[in-house]
Each structure stands twice: as structure tokens, then as C-alpha cells.
Amino acid sequence: MVSRNALLAVPLLQAVAVSASNVDYTSHVNVFWGASTTGNDFPGASRPWGMVKNGPDLWVDGTDSYSGFLVNGNFSGFSLMHEQGTGGAPKYGTVSQLPLLGNVSQPLSNLTIGRSGTDHGSVGYYNATTAQGVEVELSAAARAGIYRYTFPAKSEAHVLVDVSHVLPSYRGMNLSQHYEGGSIRVFSDGHYEGHGTYNNGWNEAPNWTIYFCGYFDTPATKNTTYSATEKTGSIAQPNGYASSTDRAIRVGSLFTFRNVTQVTSRVGISWMSTEKACKNLHDEIPKGTSLDTVVKEAKAEWNDKILSKITINSTNETSLSLLYSSLYFMSLIPTNQTGENPGWNSTEPYYQDFFTFWDLFRCSTSLWHVLQPTFHEEVIRSLIDIWRHVGYMPDARSSNYNGRSQGGSNADNILADAYVKGVRGAVNWDDGWQAMVKDAEITPPNYPVDWLAPDSSTHDGRSALPDWKTLGYITTRFSRSVSRAVDYAANDFGLYQVALGMEKKDYVEKYLNRSRNWRNHWNPDATSLGFSGFVVPINESGFMPYNMLTSDGYWTDPYYEASAWEYSWTDVHDMAEMIKMMGGRETTIKRLETMFIPGADGTSGSIIYDPTNEPTFNVPYLFNFLDRQDLSVNYSRSIAKTYYTSGIGGLPGESDAGAMQTWLLWNMIGLYPLTGQTTFLIHSPWFDSMTIDLGGGKELKITSTGGDGNGDSDFYVQSLKVNGKAWKKNWLTWDDVFSRGGTLEFELGATAVNWTDGELPPSPAS
Ligand SMILES: *[C@@H]1O[C@H](CO)[C@@H](O)[C@H](O)[C@H]1NC(C)=O
Ligand SMILES: *[C@@H]1O[C@H](CO)[C@@H](O)[C@H](O)[C@H]1NC(C)=O
Ligand SMILES: *[C@@H]1O[C@H](CO)[C@@H](O)[C@H](O)[C@H]1NC(C)=O
Ligand SMILES: *[C@@H]1O[C@H](CO)[C@@H](O)[C@H](O)[C@H]1NC(C)=O
Ligand SMILES: *[C@@H]1O[C@H](CO)[C@@H](O)[C@H](O)[C@H]1NC(C)=O
Ligand SMILES: *[C@@H]1O[C@H](CO)[C@@H](O)[C@H](O)[C@H]1NC(C)=O
Ligand SMILES: *[C@@H]1O[C@H](CO)[C@@H](O)[C@H](O)[C@H]1NC(C)=O
Ligand SMILES: *[C@@H]1O[C@H](CO)[C@@H](O)[C@H](O)[C@H]1NC(C)=O
Ligand SMILES: *[C@@H]1O[C@H](CO)[C@@H](O)[C@H](O)[C@H]1NC(C)=O
Ligand SMILES: *[C@@H]1O[C@H](CO)[C@@H](O)[C@H](O)[C@H]1NC(C)=O
């Protein structure tokens, strides 16, 4: 059992790895931050966007283990593939090893082994001890992992390679992954190669196959390869080979080590072939490489590529941990699979494990652009290449399969954001535009049918287009009709932006008009808590009644995972009109504040604003559109400081591939992006000094005086200079401080003052 307090990252003493600037930022990363079942962060070893995420798989009957890790439970394996911070249903947990002692009579029977003491981890390193006293240490390169086992003296020790190992789901929604067959062969030099085939999981994926290639640097005393069925149990196979194309027949090998205390194993993976898995291993973790070397290289890579991008001069360890842990967890997925695409040959980059853009388009992809412009451009190219070969850009994609789409086709917003901010590089924008038009015009076929939303496709694209295009709204014939309509409007705004930039004259007006169609769902007579006007369900005979506060909708409901109160704020590209429809400035300020007043919805003390999920991410900042920047500062800071704390339970909700972490980073920076526009809303920075490396020798330097240096108090803006000049708008644009770099100099204080000249952020659709 592991206690909450004991689960703290401890910096690894034996490996001193520092960045080019000689600072080891990894010491501030808590790899267990948000790793409880609230946040589902992945605590194991990985490289930035690495294909291998080497971590423990914990098993508690009836509990879904999304990242593999659970605070309680027994080890079912230590596997090389995981997602980061996701919900829905577990994915991966494949290519596993499990150390065991003593007689193992039924190796292929979902064996688990207890956990002893406390798991530890730091960037690129993880260790755990099993109930039998075996110490397991893990590290990772991009496409290969390394294990070091320390066995008790004089033991008969084994390492089990169970090809059928995969993370199951117990949610009872038919979303559990399945093993579907595989093979394993042990060669005369003792190394093993094989593949496993699996399917399903949150995105209801068809069969996918991963190949592996494993070595033990300490020779085994013996190895036995098995196949097993429920009926026969595990049966040893001759010639070290077992293979199956049937989910009922499991395969695996047991490697036995007698009188050996330390065993190092290196395993490569590939989506292409066993040969490629071996090549990945030999390229990245060649024979003789120690685990310590891999750990050191991992820390150096994280320092250089990711963590050194933002520096602050605070010495507050809580703040440093939140900052560097956020940078870390936003950079685990998507996976860079360039050269590892089993679907098609291409010279374009290839990324997957988008889990999901519904979470990430709001403020994460624009932060990718700021901090990791090369990665960001590669992702954009990859999205377009997926459209070329699959027919649609994904909203989510894992195991190389698009799905599922919860709302709109949010890649449109992401492309628009990149386009308006000048991303050109090697992006083929003619194709990018075609991919967006496909989303906007062509209904994806409803096959295979999603049993959780059978009315229309959830793979990709926008499957409620038949209504959207002909009626300008989405009837309740379609599931998630209201939440999809408000998202489709934002997607169409993305098309408008790109059409404008690319001078697609026939399309500019069309998509601008369509971006206003969220208004068709607005029932001015719908009332709740004394406010009137909400986005509501509709059919041809008119608006339909609904409880404006109901927030637990799911796949077949009119509102997905949030309420009418929340979704009514979605279409910020049309904010000026929204404010009119809500009854003008004063009423809208009151209404926005009502989102944050405990108990305003009649409950004992909860707030309507949902810090645990993405649909309301931008809501605390919308006061800027009402010339009340001070309220944006107050409410967003209160959310950040109340709901994000250090420690294992420190995230308000599922990280969702790092979406939560990017929200927190923007709060520290003092800006908030409006995806699809060049606009950034200004609130207030946490630190006296923050420098953001923008790449290409450019930087954004943000300083403040008068604050407490930590963002806890005295955070109201008194005055601001942008690039040395007095600034009176509560917003700025990409070109002001990002495209060439820049400076922001804040004067902060304890009381709210009116420092602006009243000019509001743009509402381009109003
Ligand atoms: C596990 O890692 C921690 C932190 O690096 C270290 O202090 C500890 O000695 C390690 N435990 C074992 C058993 O190696
Ligand atoms: C872990 O295994 C031990 C026996 O080794 C068992 O007593 C315990 O119930 C298991 N825990 C879980 C969560 O399954
Ligand atoms: C392990 O299995 C062997 C052979 O089946 C048997 O002789 C031995 O007694 C067993 N040892 C234990 C500790 O169960
Ligand atoms: C092993 O676990 C899988 C789920 O991963 C389950 O389908 C299977 O029934 C389990 N087998 C046994 C023998 O418990
Ligand atoms: C492992 O198995 C292979 C193939 O069956 C065999 O050639 C090799 O000698 C075995 N190694 C040991 C140490 O038993
Ligand atoms: C999935 O793969 C297994 C072989 O490993 C095969 O038996 C099964 O038919 C496949 N399923 C589909 C739907 O192709
Ligand atoms: C175990 O290894 C030690 C040291 O290498 C050796 O002295 C001892 O004889 C070995 N024991 C057995 C049972 O092989
Ligand atoms: C560090 O920051 C935390 C969180 O904001 C705060 O609670 C704490 O008081 C700060 N510590 C110091 C020494 O300022
Ligand atoms: C990619 O090209 C290789 C070499 O020409 C070929 O063997 C392979 O089948 C191609 N893959 C796909 C998915 O088309
Ligand atoms: C992605 O992987 C490819 C192939 O390994 C590599 O060339 C490229 O630099 C990687 N991209 C990033 C952003 O690290």
C-alpha cells in the first residue's frame, strides 16, 4: 500500500543531468502530481512525445486504471505504452514485463503481485518494489524502454512477458480493450521478438498491432514459452515459439534467473515490424547501456527541449513545482510517430494519441505554438496528412484510428489559430483549407456505428451537418444537438478566418454567417436563476424545454458534459452579440459572476463554473469583454489557486492530455488565448519575472512589481507597458509580443483600479 504523503518525487541522486544553461529543472517536476484517479496523470518514464511510456500497471478489481498507475492495488505488469491523463476508458498498457519469484505454475492467468513500500519517480525514472522484495527500476528512450530488476539473494527469479497483457475497463460500457492474438519467439541468444494485437478502448478501435524486441543483458538460466486457454491453463510450447490469432489463446514467455541479483532488460517497440522494433532498440538503447545512462539522457532531453522554455525568478518551491510539472505533463502526448505510421507511407510528420482536441483546442494548442513551434507545425502537417489518407482530420486519435468526436471538428479551430498567427513553414495550406472544407461540408459515414451514440458518426468530421447545413441549427434527431451546434459555429468561424486570409472570396460571407448560427439555438425566453436567454434544444416546431442547470449530459443528451448555463458562453467570436442577447453589459457581468458564486444554483455550495472540465475553460476571462478586467483577474486566480495544488490529488479533473496543465500555465503567464483569433486577453502574471523562450532567439519577458511574487495576493493590475509603451487595452495580439518577442511590464497592487481606456477585445462575428 502506498500512502499519499509518501508518494513524492525525489530527485535521483546518482544521475546529475542539467540543461545547456546548467540548470536541472527536472528537480522541480513532481511526476506524481495529479496521478490520482482525479487527474490520471502518467507518472512513469518517458521522453517528450515519446512512443514509449514505461510505467507500472496497477490492478484493483473493478477500477479503471487510465494511465496504468493507481495509488492502491497490485502490479499486473510494467508496460511500455500508456496515455497521459485521459478518461473515458483505459488505452494501451501493452508490451509488459512482470517480475516474479518462486514457482510460477500458471504464468498466463492475469497474475498480479503485491506492492511493497512506496513507488518513487522523477523525470525519466521510476522505481517500485513488489511484495516479494523485487526492486523494479524503469527508464525510457523514445521508442525503447529499459528495466532493471534487483532480486533478493539466492532466489529463483522470473520475468514474465505476457503478450495478452492490456489495461481493462470495468465501466460496463463496452469500452474495455481486448487482446486479440499475438506471437512470441525466443531466439538462441536469449532475446525475444513478437507482436500483440488488441482492439477497442475509449475510441472503439478495430484491431491494431504492436511489435516488440526484448533483450536481457544478464543471460537467463532458462526460458519457457507458453500458450494458454481458460480450459487448459498454460502449456509449455516447444522451440520457444507460440502464436495465436484467437483472443482465447494467450501467449507469453517466462525467463528464469537463478542466483542472479541484478537483471537489466531492454525492449524496443514498433508499429511496423519486429525488425523495426529491434532497430529502434539498437539505435536508442544499444547493448551495454546502463539504466543510469538512459535516465541521465532522459533528464537532459527534458531540460533542453521542454523545461528550459520558461524561467522564473521565484524561489517558492510550490510555484516552481506547479510550473515545471505543468510543462512536463503537457508534453507527453500526442506521440511523435514519424517513421512509425503503419497506415500509409508519407514524407510528412506523423503524430497520434490526440486524446482529445475537444480538450486541447481551447488553450493547449496555442501554447504548443508559443513554446514548441517546430512540434506545433509538425502536428498541423500531420493533421492534414491524416485528412489526405483517412478522409478527415481527427478530433481524437489513438492506436492510429480516428475517434471519438465529442463535439465539433476542432482541428478546424487549431488550423485557423495557426493560420491567423502566420504559421506557414512546410504546411500545405491549400490542402489544409480542403481538409477544413471537408469537415464543414461532407457528413462522415455512420460506420461502424458507435453504440453510445448510434444516430451519427463519432469517428471524425461533423456528423450533424445534415441539419446544420439545411436548417442552420441541429435538431434533437441528433445526439448532443446543442453542444454540437455551439461548437460547429466556432468551427465555421475557423473556416471564415482562413477563407479571409487565403482570399477565398466565395467562402468568407458563407462561413461568417454560419458562425453566427449558434444564435438559432438561443431562446430569449428560457430563464434560470433570474437570467433570460440560453442556448436550448430545438426542433422544426420550435424551442424545447430543458433544465438550464443540468450538467451531467453524455453522448445521447442535448448537452455533452456541461449545462446550458455553461454552453451559452461558447461562441466568443460573437461575444458582443452574445452580451446584447443576454441583456446588456450590467446583466451579463452579474450573470458571469453568478457562475462563480457558491450555491447560486441552489445547491449547498458548489459553483456553476466547472473547473474539472474543459467547456468552461475561457469563462473566467470573459469579463474582459465587459470592461471588467479586474474581475477576470479575481475569478481566474481564485480558480487557479483553489483547484490546482501540488501533490497527487492536485488537479481538479482529468488532465486530458495536459489540457488542465496548459490552463494553469496561461494563468501563471497572465494572458489567455482566444483560439482562432490573434487575440490574447490580459489578466495578471503570478511572478515578478518570467521569460519565455519563443525559439529563433526571440523571447517574451514578463515582469511585475507590487505583487507578492507568487500570485497569491496583490494581483490587480494598476498599469501595464507593452514593449516599453503604456498600454490601456485589456488585450493584445500575437504580433504585439509573440511574433518578434516582446516585453510586458505590469504594475500590480492589492486593489482593483480601472487602468484601461474601455476598448474591448474584438468580436469579429458581431
Ligand atoms: C527509488 O528511487 C528513490 C528516489 O530516487 C531512491 O531514493 C531510492 O533509493 C530508490 N529505491 C530503490 C529501492 O532503488
Ligand atoms: C494484492 O494481492 C494480495 C495478495 O498478494 C491480496 O491479499 C490483495 O487483496 C491484493 N490487492 C488487490 C487490490 O487486489
Ligand atoms: C516448485 O515446483 C517444483 C517442481 O514442480 C517442486 O518440486 C517444488 O517443491 C516447488 N517448490 C515450491 C516452493 O513450491
Ligand atoms: C484476464 O483479464 C481479462 C481482461 O483483461 C479478462 O477478459 C479475462 O477473463 C481474465 N482472465 C482470467 C482467467 O481471469
Ligand atoms: C531460450 O530459448 C531458446 C529457444 O527455445 C534456446 O535456444 C535458448 O538456449 C534458451 N536459453 C536458455 C538460457 O535457456
Ligand atoms: C483481430 O485479430 C485477430 C487475430 O489476431 C483475428 O482473429 C480477428 O478476426 C481480428 N478481428 C477483426 C475484426 O479483424
Ligand atoms: C550463487 O552465486 C555465488 C556467487 O557467484 C556462488 O558462490 C554460489 O555457489 C552460487 N550458488 C548456486 C546455488 O549456484
Ligand atoms: C509558496 O507558494 C504557496 C502557494 O502559492 C504559498 O502557499 C506559500 O505561502 C508560498 N511560500 C512562501 C515561502 O512564500
Ligand atoms: C510503404 O512502402 C514500403 C516500401 O515500398 C512497402 O513495403 C509498404 O507496404 C508501404 N506501406 C504502405 C502502408 O503502403
Ligand atoms: C519527431 O520524430 C522525428 C523522427 O524521429 C524527428 O525527426 C523529429 O524531430 C521529431 N519532432 C520533434 C518535434 O521532436
Ligand SMILES: *[C@@H]1O[C@H](CO)[C@@H](O)[C@H](O)[C@H]1NC(C)=O
Ligand atoms: C525577480 O525579478 C524582478 C524583476 O526583475 C525583481 O524585481 C525581483 O527582485 C526578482 N526577485 C528575485 C527573488 O530575484
Ligand SMILES: *[C@@H]1O[C@H](CO)[C@@H](O)[C@H](O)[C@H]1NC(C)=O
Ligand atoms: C475605465 O476608464 C475608461 C477611460 O476613462 C472608461 O472609458 C471606462 O468606462 C472605465 N471602465 C470602467 C469599468 O469603469
